[in-house]
Amino acid sequence: MKGLKVMLLLLLCSTLIFAGCSNETKGGGNGGEITLEFWNGFTGPDGEDIGKIINEFNEEHKGEIKINTQTMPWGNFYDQYRTVVTNGEAPDIAIMHLDSIAGYARYDLLTPLDDLASDMGLNEGDFIEEVWNAGVFEDHRYGIPLDVHPLTLFYNVDLLEEAGFSEPPKTYDELLEMSLAVQEKTDSWGIAMPVFWPSNMIFYTSLMSHGGQSVSEDGLTPLYNSPEGEEALQKMVDLVYKHKVSPADVQADGEVTLFRQGKSAFHLNGIWMIAGFEEQDGLNFATAPVPAFGDQEAVWAGSHNFVLPAQKDADPKRHEAAMKFIKYVSENSLQWAKAGQVPAKHSVLESDEFKALEHQYKASQQNFIFPPATPFYGDAWGPTGPAVDEAMLNQLSPKDALERAAKEGEANAKDAAQ
Structure with a gap:
């Protein structure tokens, strides 16, 4: 019996010691280091850049705060996020795309x-x-912006010079003029228009440039099915089938390959392509604002935002530690900009160090138009993806494609609202 009591006493002591260590590591309840779990979808080279910032933060805050990172593909991120938060097992900090925040809030x-x-x-x-x-x-505020990642024009400097131009186009007409000149004087295409992603980002940009709207303020009604929307999409289609400055039926990522190989003068894609193009041997490229397809300067832009997941038992100390980390990353986001982003914070955006990043800086000189903050934006806007693709494949007219997308989008949004 005496031996049993000793064993129980030892077991109790071990349990208390473990609980104390766990509390110290996880919550800092004993004045120790607080360990925070940080979820994100930065699975590409950008993960290395955010990792450098995290390592620097951990070193500077050693003994106070430590950030543990869990990275997963964006395709899995949101479903897993919803599951762990609902089960009361949420991470302390997460990254979320701007157009997803309203739905989760x-x-x-x-x-x-x-x-x-x-x-x-x-x-x-x-x-x-x-x-x-x-x-x-x-x-109510739910996100702290880390960056802006806009659609950007990439152009081949050598091809433009060979065609007699030293500056990139600023309008649709100039884009067309230069593309025709490139094709006349070189063996390359003027531009390769994507059939698939990011074609709907180009459509969004053209739509905004024509003075159109994406969805209603509440997100329940698609507004892209309009004269402005039809003209915006028609101009994209015309580059392929009317003006013939782009090949037709470009396969997935085929437009990227053509630009990498120096076989197209212009390329429309997100700023995140900078690092990949910089690594391409023999590619002399530059960036510029996307030419205005309509009368207004406007470009699609997304943003990664820091969010704090809802907790089963909120701890003010952990929230404070999380906000210290968010502020630190925000103030030290030049490293993140190098990965191919525009800093969201003025102090970094206006610094000489950022201006020295020529590609990123030029991409930052645009009129950013973000998707509206409504939970139903994705439902109402989502059908434009396949609709634009079918128009770019010449399978449907822009009018018919957008009409079908709008009907589907409105039904999706109403279902989601219910």
Whole structure:
């Protein structure tokens, strides 16, 4: 019996020691280091860049805060996020695309950041106004912007010079003129228009440039099925079938391959392509704002935002530690910009170090138009993807493609709202 009591006593002591260590590591309850779990979808080379920032943060805050990172493909990220938050097993910090925030806020899967951001000294004047405002849903802030990643024009400097041009196009007509000249004087295409992704980002850009709208403010009604929308999409189609400055039926990523190989003068894609093109041997390229397809300068832009997942038992100390990390990354986001992003914070955006990143800086000189902050944006806008693809394949007219997409989008949004 005496031996049993000793064993029970030892077991109890071990349990208490383990609990104390666990509490110290996870929550810092004993004044120890707080370990925070950080989820993101940066599975590409950008993961290395965010990793460098995290390592620097951990070193500077050793003994106080430590960030553990869990990275997964974006295709799996949101489903897993919803599951762990619902089960009360949420990470402390996460990255979320700007156009997803409203949907997760609507279902109470995010922590409001109004007071936390204010207490940490993060406010409107620190960030690009449009991206800061886009993180608000129903009068509450849920996101702190890390970056802006806009659609960008990439162009082959050598091909343009051979065709007699030293500056990139600023309008659709100039894009067409230069593309025709390139094809006349070289063996390359003017531009390779994608049939698939990111074709709907190009359509969004053209739509905004023509003064159109994507969806209603509440997100329930598609508005792209309009005269502006038809003209915006028609101009994309015309580059292929009317003006013939782009090959037809470009396979997935085929437009990227043609540009890499120097076989097209212009390429429309996200700023995130910079690093890959810089690694391409023999490719002399530059970046510029996307030419205005209509009367207005406007470009599609997305943004990665920091969010704090809703917790089963919220801990103010952990929230404070998380906000310290977010502020640190925001203030040290030049490393992140090098990965092919536009910093969201003015102090970094206006620094000489960022301006020295020529490709990123030129891409930043655009009128960013972010998707509206509504939970149903993805439902209403989503059908434009296949609709634009079918128009680019000459299978449907822009009018018919957008009409079908709008009907499907409205039905999707109403179902989601219910």
